[in-house]
Amino acid sequence: MSFLGLIFKNPFRNKARAALAIIGIGIGIATIVALGGMTTGLTQSLDETLHQGGADFTILSSEDDAQGTPYGTKNLNDTWLDKIRSMDGVKKVEAIYLVTLPIDDDLGMVIGLEPNNTFDTGSLDTEIIEGGFLASDHQAVIGKLISEESNLTVGDKIKLADEEFEVVGISESGDPSYNSAVMAPISDLQDIMDQKGQISMIYVYAENNASVDTITKKINDSYGEELTTVTSVSDLKQMAEMLNMLDVFKWGISLLAIVIGGIGIINTMIMSVYERTREIGVLRAVGWRKSRILTMILGESLVLTMSSAFIGTVIIVAILEILSWLGYLSVFSPIFTWDVIAQGFAVAIGVGLIGGIYPAYRASKLPPIEALRYE
Known part of the structure; x- marks a missing residue:
């Protein structure tokens, strides 16, 4: 199997653990995307109201x-x-x-x-x-x-x-x-x-x-x-303050998602490294460099978090679009721009890097001989 194939396959060996990690991180990413979409939708709705019919x-x-x-x-x-x-x-x-x-x-x-x-x-x-x-x-x-x-x-x-x-x-x-x-x-x-x-x-x-x-x-x-x-929503003092507060809240959720998601990924990847100690020893024995081991584990961490971001984004967008279509979001509809989605994936990348760096470093430092003796 190719190096890239290993990176995409290994995170899902233990399906239950991978599913729990994806759910936990996905909820955080979904919240970020939802808040971003709702803030964008509210801003655009208010701006359209201020300029209805082409009013200047x-x-x-x-x-x-x-x-x-x-x-x-x-x-x-x-x-x-x-x-x-x-x-x-x-x-x-x-x-x-x-x-x-x-x-x-x-x-x-x-x-x-x-x-x-x-x-x-x-x-x-x-x-x-x-x-x-x-x-x-x-x-x-x-x-x-x-x-x-x-x-x-x-x-x-x-x-x-x-x-x-x-x-x-x-x-x-x-x-x-x-x-x-x-x-x-x-x-x-x-x-x-x-x-x-x-x-x-x-x-x-x-x-x-x-x-x-x-x-x-x-x-x-x-x-x-x-x-x-x-002339714009920013001229409405209280509304501008509310939108700024929503933005701060969104980034507060992002920070929380990074911390909680990072801890979850560290735990998931450490367990993965622990279970694959002998396998990593074999890879080191056949000539894999420390940097290659580190890249593999870090890549697996990113695959998990990016999967979480994709699944969380698709589900929350689908839910809010259905609610909007059914008329439950009657005041304004959320708008999911590429910027909003990119913010969610950027947080996922941050969680993957922060949560994966320690397990990756630990895996790369395993002595080949001791790893081969591990049962």
């Missing part, structure tokens, strides 16, 4: 607690629309009013929009798959998931809070949160909430030749005490 940036209230999410928690007055619209370089503005209301029997997100808005240039990247868009008061466009779960179609009635709305359309979006949301006229929602003239945020679209940085600077200089311009 979003305006929120400057109140501290309005910056925790792209939806805002402090309302703006719609008088800001004319002020922003009149600024140089601004092509158009759109008001969005987001509230949580009882939708029939369940609480859900309701998005307030101006009737007769169009989805080609509107604020939401959503496709009407049945019916049409809002044309007058007390009409609603419901997300695909609501339509399927409540068995509602165009022409039916849906209750928002204590008021009935006619379903005029069913929408579908690449953003899972919008498939579980309802769109309704902004004025109706303001009346229900007793907040006439109040809006949650403003989407701003710049002229083709205008500088977004110039516009946002002008808004911040003129209205910085009352408004906050948001």
Whole structure:
């Protein structure tokens, strides 16, 4: 058998021990990949929300607690629309009013929009798959998931809070949160909430030749005490802190996986070397150098950890994709980029090297004569 063949075969001689090592390390790697995918998915979902329909940036209230999410928690007055619209370089503005209301029997997100808005240039990247868009008061466009779960179609009635709305359309979006949301006229929602003239945020679209940085600077200089311009997730202080905390947590899990996985691999490989003492003595007696023995044992350690990374990654990606497809991850879907997967495999390599170096060194130092006497 070739040298490479030995490296790939030897770790699995004791199948039970190899399986336990793969499970232990695989759980750690799967956790790292899952956290990375969820962080990436959350970041992209928030960024898409801030730039829905091609908006160049979003305006929120400057109140501290309005910056925790792209939806805002402090309302703006719609008088800001004319002020922003009149600024140089601004092509158009759109008001969005987001509230949580009882939708029939369940609480859900309701998005307030101006009737007769169009989805080609509107604020939401959503496709009407049945019916049409809002044309007058007390009409609603419901997300695909609501339509399927409540068995509602165009022409039916849906209750928002204590008021009935006619379903005029069913929408579908690449953003899972919008498939579980309802769109309704902004004025109706303001009346229900007793907040006439109040809006949650403003989407701003710049002229083709205008500088977004110039516009946002002008808004911040003129209205910085009352408004906050948001061009990326990093501008949302609380959200940026949360994402950073998730990233720190992910690398904390990585360190834990390296320590625990490293101990597990050391134990597995030491037992493997112990059981193969006579075999290693034979290899040394027929001319194998210490460096070749060391390379073989270290290679076996890496084969185990890379197998763990592959199996753990495939399983966690499959589980989260299925959960997302079934609608259990309705707020955002995890996104598994090559960077996220590479991080998991990098940790696996680190575990393999750290956990395998001592057993490999010990195997390479075995005296051939004493090893041959071992029973």
